[in-house]
Amino acid sequence: MNPKLAKFIFLQRLYALTEQIMYPVIAVVLLILLAFQLYGIYTISLERFVITERLDALNETHNQITGKRSLPIAERDTYSAALLKLIPLTEDIFQITSTINALAADTDMKIDQFSPPREADVKKGTTQVSVNISGTTTAFENFLQKYQYLSGRFMTLSSVRVSYKDGTVTAQLTLVFYTAPIPKDKTELTGLRDPQRKLLTTIKPYLEKLGSAGIIDDSETVDVDYPTAGSF
Amino acid sequence: MTSSIFTKKINLFTAVEEQRAAATKKLRTFSVLCMRISMLLGLLLMFSFLIQIKLRSDNAQFASSLKSVEQRIESQFEHQLKMSVIDGRLAKIASASTSDIQYVSLHTRIYKLLSLAGVSLRMNKLTIEKQHQFTAEVEFLSSEDLRTYLTVVEGPEFQKKIKQFSVQDFRLNKPDAKNNSVTLSIGGTIL
Numbered sequence: 001m002n003p004k005l006a007k008f009i010f011l012q013r014l015y016a017l018t019e020q021i022m023y024p025v026i027a028v029v030l031l032i033l034l035a036f037q038l039y040g041i042y043t044i045s046l047e048r049f050v051i052t053e054r055l056d057a058l059n060e061t062h063n064q065i066t067g068k069r070s071l072p073i074a075e076r077d078t079y080s081a082a083l084l085k086l087i088p089l090t091e092d093i094f095q096i097t098s099t100i101n102a103l104a105a106d107t108d109m110k111i112d113q114f115s116p117p118r119e120a121d122v123k124k125g126t127t128q129v130s131v132n133i134s135g136t137t138t139a140f141e142n143f144l145q146k147y148q149y150l151s152g153r154f155m156t157l158s159s160v161r162v163s164y165k166d167g168t169v170t171a172q173l174t175l176v177f178y179t180a181p182i183p184k185d186k187t188e189l190t191g192l193r194d195p196q197r198k199l200l201t202t203i204k205p206y207l208e209k210l211g212s213a214g215i216i217d218d219s220e221t222v223d224v225d226y227p228t229a230g231s232f
Numbered sequence: 233m234t235s236s237i238f239t240k241k242i243n244l245f246t247a248v249e250e251q252r253a254a255a256t257k258k259l260r261t262f263s264v265l266c267m268r269i270s271m272l273l274g275l276l277l278m279f280s281f282l283i284q285i286k287l288r289s290d291n292a293q294f295a296s297s298l299k300s301v302e303q304r305i306e307s308q309f310e311h312q313l314k315m316s317v318i319d320g321r322l323a324k325i326a327s328a329s330t331s332d333i334q335y336v337s338l339h340t341r342i343y344k345l346l347s348l349a350g351v352s353l354r355m356n357k358l359t360i361e362k363q364h365q366f367t368a369e370v371e372f373l374s375s376e377d378l379r380t381y382l383t384v385v386e387g388p389e390f391q392k393k394i395k396q397f398s399v400q401d402f403r404l405n406k407p408d409a410k411n412n413s414v415t416l417s418i419g420g421t422i423l
Contacts, residue, residue, distance in 0.1 A: 020259045023266035030273035037280040044287040051294045058301045065308045070315045080314040083321040125324075144336050154325055156332035161359040180324050182317055189312045196322035203325075 061186055068191025078211035079200065085210055086154035087178045091122045095153065096177055100131055103151040107143040109135035112170070127177040128158065132170070140169040149206035153177055333360050338422055345393055346370055346418075349384035351377040356415070360422075367419040378414045 070076065088095075097116045104111045113132040121127055133143070140162075147155060154177075161172040183189055192200070200207075338360055346353055346368070357369035372378040384390050 016256070020256075020263045023263045023270055027266045027270040027273060030270055030277060034273055034277050034280060037277060037284065041280060041284055041287065044284060044291060048287060048291050048294065051291060051298055055294060055298050055301060058298065058305055062301060062305050062308065065305065065312050068312060068315065070311065071318070073311075076311070076314050076318065080317050083318055087321045087324055141336070148329075148332070154328070156328050157335060158331065158333065159359070159361040160333055160335050161357075162335075163357045164355060176328070178324055178328055180320055183313060183320070186309065189309075189316045190319045191312060192315050192319050193323075195326065196319045199322050199326050200318070 065186065065189060068189065070191060079207050082207040082209075082211035085152055086149065087180050088153075089179060089181060091127050091177070091179050093117055093119075093122075093127075096127065096129060099151050099153045099155075099177075100129070100175070103143065103147060104133060106151075107135070107146055108139040109133045109143050122179075125179045127179075129175045129177065130172070131175060132172050134168060134170045137164070137167055137169055140171065147175075149203060149210070152210065331362070333362075333364070335360060338364065338366070341422065342366060342368055345390075348390050348393060349381040351380050353377065353381070364422040365420070366422060367417065370416045370418065372414050372416065374412055375414050378416065381416075 155175045159174040163170045354371045359367045
């Protein structure tokens with residue numbers, strides 16, 4: 001056969017074959033693309049489903065939280081600061097010691113005997129401390145007025161043993177200090193309930209006094225560059 | 233002879249050509265079908281693109297609203313957390329205060345009870361413990377005062393008052409030889 005004719009026939013057949021095969025190939029490619037596209041739509045829909053569910057849950061949480069009674073922000077900050085001083089999160093034995101010293105000094109009572117509590121004395125959010133104090137009757141009355149709220153820590157008396165002699169008082173007191181944790185999740189959030197609201201109006205003046213008085217600034221640094229007696 | 237061979241060849245060629253034409257026709261039909269399917273798939277692909285774009289924009293919108301709700305909840309949670317701190321601590325104060333010994337008021341009540349007789353007396357010691365159990369040590373300046381006091385104690389007014397105190401212990405101590413005074417111990421529970 002003439003080589004030119006053979007080439008012509010070959011090319012013609014190739015063209016015909018290409019023409020016949022092109023559409024099935026395109027269909028297969030489009031099918032693959034569509035499969036990818038559908039998978040993309042599936043993942044986006046899944047993402048949307050997750051987002052919608054989360055959004056619903058958050059909206060529900062928001063409704064739960066906002067449904068509770070509260071206070072204006074300024075009052076809230078003052079009272080929460082004061083109450084966190086009165087009843088801190090964890091017990092600080094040094095703070096108890098300084099509170100008792102400050103209370104005695106403030107009320108002109110003398111501390112005769114006081115043993116700071118040990119770690120073992122701190123139980124279930126309460127710490128019992130025994131202290132012997134003495135002073136005049138007036139100073140003792142002053143002490144009794146101030147111990148609960150104005151000392152900086154909320155404390156109660158669990159036993160009192162008082163001896164009066166010639167205008168002076170000697171007292172053996174068992175004081176109880178309290179700590180409380182803060183709520184960990186939304187189910188523990190309570191808002192301000194009515195009985196507490198009533199108590200709040202009663203002790204408001206003390207809390208305002210405590211809340212506004214010197215909140216410790218964490219940014220303050222202690223200067224340790226002071227002269228020492230000598231090297232060890 | 234030559235013409236017969238030629239005819240045979242033509243017939244063979246025709247038969248082959250017919251077969252080829254039938255095969256080509258089948259292939260062409262399949263090709264047309266594929267073309268139609270491709271058009272349909274192309275159309276579907278275009279729609280799926282549009283759907284994907286719409287879903288993506290919706291998701292972005294949802295995500296941004298999710299973020300804003302989260303921020304709102306965070307600030308609200310912080311607010312309510314502080315409120316719960318206030319509430320929890322006030323509740324603790326309220327419950328602790330019930331067990332607190334209200335020394336001033338209890339002292340006043342006990343002193344009033346003791347003063348009912350109207351005689352001179354001095355409360356030397358007062359111990360109050362949990363459950364409002366108390367012990368008081370009272371000094372009478374003379375035994376005469378004590379006698380008066382004990383007479384009053386038997387009286388109806390005192391008996392009425394004493395019920396509030398549930399007195400269990402009523403003990404006379406030794407008289408003090410130096411200043412003629414006598415000491416009385418009284419103990420019980422303040423109701």
